[in-house]
Amino acid sequence: MTFLPMVDRQVAKEAQKILTKQGLNIQLGAMVTGSKFSKSAKKTVTVEYKDKEGDQKAILTNSL
Secondary structure, three states: OOOOOOOOHHHHHHHHHHHHHOOOOOOOOOEEEEEEEOOOOOOOEEEEEEOOOOOEEEEEEOOO
């Protein structure tokens, strides 16, 4: 798996490095299986996904 496969490899590598440094967690090979929006005062989104090994996981975020 490569990040941004339609872009020059060096550009993709640098973009991934910069985005990771900014706190973005890049999951290559993952497949989103669901999402849930919280209607509480703390508006959050839970994203469910299968990682590249096929394990079911979830992340909770305040933005998407």
